[in-house]
Amino acid sequence: MGGGGRPEVLRGELRRILLESLPAAAVQWGRRLTGIAALADGEHLVTFADGTQVTTRVLVGADGAWSKVRQLLTDVKPVYSGKTFVETFLFDSDTRYPESAQAVGGGSLFAMGEGQAIFAHREPNGVLHAYAAVNKPHGWAAGIDFSDRDRALACVAAEFDGWAPALTTLITASATDPVAREVMFMPGEHTWTRTPGVTLVGDAAHLMVPSGEGANLAMFDGAELARAIVAHPGDIEAALAAYEKELFPRSAVAAAEAVAGFDVCFGPDAPQSMVDAFAGATA
Ligand SMILES: Cc1cc2nc3c(=O)[nH]c(=O)nc-3n(C[C@H](O)[C@H](O)[C@H](O)COP(=O)(O)OP(=O)(O)OC[C@H]3O[C@@H](n4cnc5c(N)ncnc54)[C@H](O)[C@@H]3O)c2cc1C
Numbered sequence: 583m584g585g586g587g588r589p590e591v592l593r594g595e596l597r598r599i600l601l602e603s604l605p606a607a608a609v610q611w612g613r614r615l616t617g618i619a620a621l622a623d624g625e626h627l628v629t630f631a632d633g634t635q636v637t638t639r640v641l642v643g644a645d646g647a648w649s650k651v652r653q654l655l656t657d658v659k660p661v662y663s664g665k666t667f668v669e670t671f672l673f674d675s676d677t678r679y680p681e682s683a684q685a686v687g688g689g690s691l692f693a694m695g696e697g698q699a700i701f702a703h704r705e706p707n708g709v710l711h712a713y714a715a716v717n718k719p720h721g722w723a724a725g726i727d728f729s730d731r732d733r734a735l736a737c738v739a740a741e742f743d744g745w746a747p748a749l750t751t752l753i754t755a756s757a758t759d760p761v762a763r764e765v766m767f768m769p770g771e772h773t774w775t776r777t778p779g780v781t782l783v784g785d786a787a788h789l790m791v792p793s794g795e796g797a798n799l800a801m802f803d804g805a806e807l808a809r810a811i812v813a814h815p816g817d818i819e820a821a822l823a824a825y826e827k828e829l830f831p832r833s834a835v836a837a838a839e840a841v842a843g844f845d846v847c848f849g850p851d852a853p854q855s856m857v858d859a860f861a862g863a864t865a
Pocket residue numbers: 613614615616644645646647648649650667713763764765783784785786792793794795796797798800
């Protein structure tokens with residue numbers, strides 16, 4: 583979507599495009615990794631939930647926020663940001679929820695105050711995709727039955743008591759069961775010591791607070807890793823070392839920018855900080 587310098591693509595479409603670019607057997611579905619054992623010479627024995635095992639000379643952890651592969655490289659664990667994002671979808675919004683559709687307009691909406699926010703984004707065919715971001719302790723969402731849609735939505739909407747109905751409708755009118763996503767991140771400048779035969783890409787490597795860049799970074803990591811392997815034929819250690827040498831500073835810059843963006847949304851100066859950010863961007 584869009585014609586500017588930051589084109590957008592629906593997640594499902596991106597997934598389809600990537601999958602269709604691969605040989606059919608490249609992705610094996612339903613094979614949950616349950617265990618990894620380091621063998622000699624940088625090889626690893628990987629065990630899956632179905633009981634099968636493979637031995638590999640190159641193990642790339644692309645297994646997201648709670649990466650099992652990461653545990654081979656570091657003891658550092660993700661920490662909670664203090665925010666939980668509850669995800670909702672409204673369908674046929676121009677007809678059924680015109681005030682909300684108008685508020686979101688043709689792009690994105692950011693409404694914020696007192697550490698909370700409602701973010702929404704227009705997708706094709708009148709779909710509004712929204713996040714209600716609440717300031718709650720870790721585990722808050724576990725105390726709510728999100729499969730009881732109406733009750734869960736009412737509970738989340740109550741956090742925005744007094745906000746404009748066009749905004750709270752983005753919560754209460756969800757056509758899907760809301761999904762709570764606790765926002766986690768890797769603390770500090772997350773790096774690890776080079777470990778033979780293993781590396782990470784995407785959130786496994788550099789889980790950070792949402793900034794709209796996570797998927798881009800994950801894809802870029804994958805491309806850069808491939809480039810490093812091609813540039814070091816027959817020397818996988820040199821390839822992984824070259825990849826990580828660029829990965830760490832790149833991730834540190836992106837993580838710092840993500841924290842700054844999070845502060846614009848949730849810091850004490852919000853929403854003025856967002857107005858200033860836009861004014862700066864267009865000055
Ligand atoms: C609320 C929220 C909003 C966000 N919004 C945006 C946005 O607008 N734009 C953007 O670019 N990014 C956004 N992000 C970040 C983005 O979702 C991530 O950065 C991105 O998905 C990272 O991709 P990944 O492939 O590294 O990890 P993931 O997308 O998490 O993929 C990891 C995969 O590994 C699989 N896996 C995990 N463990 C195992 C196992 N043991 N065995 C087998 N498979 C396993 C999982 O099933 C999953 O398919 C957002 C994040 C949050 C929390």
